[in-house]
Amino acid sequence: MLHLRLITPADRTAEVLRLVERTVGTTHLAVVPGAARNPPGDLVMCDVAREAGDELIGGLRSLGIDESGSIAVENIDLSLSRRADKAEEEAPGEGADAVLWEHLEDATHEESTLSFTYIAFLSLATMIAACGVVLDNAILIVGAMAVGPEFGPLAGFCTALVQRAPRLAWRSFMALIVGFAAAMLVTVAFSFFMDSVNLFEASKLQAERPNTNFIYRPDWFSFVVAVLAGAAGMLSLTSAKSGALVGVAISVTTVPAAANAAVAFSYTEYKQAWGSTEQLLLNLLGIVLAGTLTLLAQKYLWAKQRQRTAARATLP
Structure with a gap:
C-alpha cells in the first residue's frame, strides 16, 4: 500500500475527492479543511494499493495539484485494516508488478x-x-x-x-x-x-x-x-x-x-x-x-x- 498526503487548493478539493473515490483500490480517505498554510489549502490523505497508485497520481497531476498544491507519496510497511485488504483485492493486477512511473x-x-x-x-x-x-x-x-x-x-x-x-x-x-x-x-x-x-x-x-x-x-x-x-x-x-x-x-x-x-x-x-x-x-x-x-x-x-x-x- 501507498500513503498519499495532498495539499489541495480549497476550490479543487471536491474534484480531488471525486477522483480518489472513483479510483479502484483507494481507502482511508481523510480531509482536514484549511489545515495547510504553505501553500494554503486543504489537507487530503488516503491510502491506495500500489497497483492503482500510478493511475491516481497521474489523475492528480492532470488536475494540476502538483503545481497548485503538493503530492507526497510514502510506502506503507504495515497496514492492519480490512478496508486496506479489500482495496488491494479490488485493485487490478499485483502490487509487485506495478510501476510507479512518477x-x-x-x-x-x-x-x-x-x-x-x-x-x-x-x-x-x-x-x-x-x-x-x-x-x-x-x-x-x-x-x-x-x-x-x-x-x-x-x-x-x-x-x-x-x-x-x-x-x-x-x-x-x-x-x-x-x-x-x-x-x-x-x-x-x-x-x-x-x-x-x-x-x-x-x-x-x-x-x-x-x-x-x-x-x-x-x-x-x-x-x-x-x-x-x-x-x-x-x-x-x-x-x-x-x-x-x-x-x-x-x-x-x-x-x-x-x-x-x-x-x-x-x-x-x-x-x-x-x-x-x-x-x-x-x-x-x-x-x-x-x-x-x-x-x-x-x-x-x-x-x-x-x-x-x-x-x-x-x-x-
Whole structure:
C-alpha cells in the first residue's frame, strides 16, 4: 500500500475527492479543511494499493495539484485494516508488478545527478578495482563493483528512453560519460603514485592474472551477463526490491573495466587498455538495452492488465 498526503487548493478539493473515490483500490480517505498554510489549502490523505497508485497520481497531476498544491507519496510497511485488504483485492493486477512511473523518474533523476559525491564514489570504486587488477584479487574487484554508483544513471537513461524524457536522458548520459572519464583520470594519477612508492608494478599487470584477466578479454558471456543484470536491476527498481541491486552491481564489469583501462594506459599497455574499454562499452550497452526492453515490457503488460480490468468492469 501507498500513503498519499495532498495539499489541495480549497476550490479543487471536491474534484480531488471525486477522483480518489472513483479510483479502484483507494481507502482511508481523510480531509482536514484549511489545515495547510504553505501553500494554503486543504489537507487530503488516503491510502491506495500500489497497483492503482500510478493511475491516481497521474489523475492528480492532470488536475494540476502538483503545481497548485503538493503530492507526497510514502510506502506503507504495515497496514492492519480490512478496508486496506479489500482495496488491494479490488485493485487490478499485483502490487509487485506495478510501476510507479512518477516515482521512477524522480528516483532516477536524483541518482543520475552529476555531483561531487557521485564522482567521488565512482573514483573510489575505480581505484579499489585498480588495486584488485594489479594484485589479481577477486575480492577487491567485487568490493569495487558494490561501491560503484553507475547503475543510477544507467537506469535514468533507460527510463528516459521509455518515457521520452530528453532532459533526463541527457542528464544521465553526461553523468556516465563525465563520471567515468573523471574516475579514469583520477585512477591514472593514482597508478602513477602507487608506482612511485613501489606498490604497483608493470610486471604485475602483465602477468597471467587468472582471477582478473577476463576484465580485458570481453566475449559474448560479458554481454549476456550485462543483459541479465540490466533486466534484474530495472525489475529491482520498479518493484522497490532494492536489495537485488547489490547483486546487479557485482554482476557487471563496468568499474573494473574502467580501472584496468586506466592502469594499463598508465603503463602504456594499450592492448589491455583497449580490451578493457571494449568490456566497459559492452557492459554499458547490454545494461541499457535490457533495462529499456524490461521497462517497455512492463509498460505493455500493465496496459494490457488495465484493459482487461476495464473490460470486466463494463460487463453486466
